[in-house]
Amino acid sequence: MSIDLFNQTLYEKPSTVKEYICTQKDLWIEEKTIFEKYEQHIKDKAILDVGCGGGRTAIALSELTSNYTGIDYSMEMVKACQKWHSSLNFIHGDASDMHMFDGESFDFIIFSFNGIDCMSHEKRIKTLKEIYRVLKSGGIFAFSSHNLDDRKIVTAFNKYDMKRPRAIARNLFNVMSYLKVRKYQIHTDTYEILSDLLAGFGHLTYYIRKQEQVKQLVNIGFKNIAILNRQAQFVDINSLDRDSEWLHYVCQKPTSDDRNEDSQQK
Ligand SMILES: C[S@@+](CC[C@H](N)C(=O)[O-])C[C@H]1O[C@@H](n2cnc3c(N)ncnc32)[C@H](O)[C@@H]1O
Numbered sequence: 213m214s215i216d217l218f219n220q221t222l223y224e225k226p227s228t229v230k231e232y233i234c235t236q237k238d239l240w241i242e243e244k245t246i247f248e249k250y251e252q253h254i255k256d257k258a259i260l261d262v263g264c265g266g267g268r269t270a271i272a273l274s275e276l277t278s279n280y281t282g283i284d285y286s287m288e289m290v291k292a293c294q295k296w297h298s299s300l301n302f303i304h305g306d307a308s309d310m311h312m313f314d315g316e317s318f319d320f321i322i323f324s325f326n327g328i329d330c331m332s333h334e335k336r337i338k339t340l341k342e343i344y345r346v347l348k349s350g351g352i353f354a355f356s357s358h359n360l361d362d363r364k365i366v367t368a369f370n371k372y373d374m375k376r377p378r379a380i381a382r383n384l385f386n387v388m389s390y391l392k393v394r395k396y397q398i399h400t401d402t403y404e405i406l407s408d409l410l411a412g413f414g415h416l417t418y419y420i421r422k423q424e425q426v427k428q429l430v431n432i433g434f435k436n437i438a439i440l441n442r443q444a445q446f447v448d449i450n451s452l453d454r455d456s457e458w459l460h461y462v463c464q465k466p467t468s469d470d471r472n473e474d475s476q477q478k
Contacts, residue, residue: 219330223286232266242460245444257319263327308338323355329418360419363454389414434463
């Protein structure tokens with residue numbers, strides 16, 4: 213089994229779907245800030261909500277536009293969204309292959325709640341390229357991703373959960389889950405894929421340093437990259453965000469004018 217299949221299987225489980233439908237309801241402060249600051253790219257525009265999960269962001273985004281589409285590779289998540297938000301458009305599909313959409317289809321694309329961290333490195337790059345393809349020129353892409361500089365990364369290695377009193381059954385569950393995923397962990401100079409708290413360490417999560425994430429985006433063609441910490445403050449690319457478990461990134465696909473300008477400067 214690959215990392216990709218492992219995590220995808222987790223998102224099909226009824227218990228995971230229930231968790232996202234029942235407990236994930238409110239927008240995060242970073243998302244509120246992004247929706248306000250980039251309102252001109254969102255309000256009444258074509259929006260794609262990648263990895264829409266249980267529909268947490270669907271509610272807020274559909275209040276801003278009537279042109280909302282949610283996509284998720286978990287059929288169970290899609291079915292739940294279709295049931296609970298029946299007036300909205302949800303599609304079953306994988307973000308790394310969005311052949312159902314023409315190029316330049318959306319003004320604003322979001323991949324919220326670190327959904328992009330569920331994938332292998334290769335699939336992440338493919339997904340970013342697909343998002344770039346279906347985004348209109350001048351359009352905005354926002355997402356969050358785990359921060360490899362976070363001083364409190366919680367993995368089964370540092371056994372955060374083990375310290376809790378009277379949680380023996382939970383700890384046993386965590387250890388069993390960890391043993392299943394540990395062989396898929398990856399450590400490189402630029403990113404790591406680690407077992408983390410989600411599903412009692414039974415999830416594999418991609419962690420990356422801010423500077424490397426920016427490089428990935430620039431290599432694909434994105435520009436005007438802004439980064440927010442967990443307090444929704446815009447931070448510099450060179451700051452060390454030791455207290456942000458994850459960071460939000462907002463970037464733009466250049467317009468044809470931008471591209472002409474760039475080629476003239478070369
Ligand atoms: C952490 S959950 C977040 C759900 C929702 N966006 C929210 O904020 O509550 C990540 C979601 O991304 C979906 N996902 C992960 N990788 C995906 C991919 N390659 N294509 C489509 N959906 C994906 C998962 O099925 C899951 O529903």
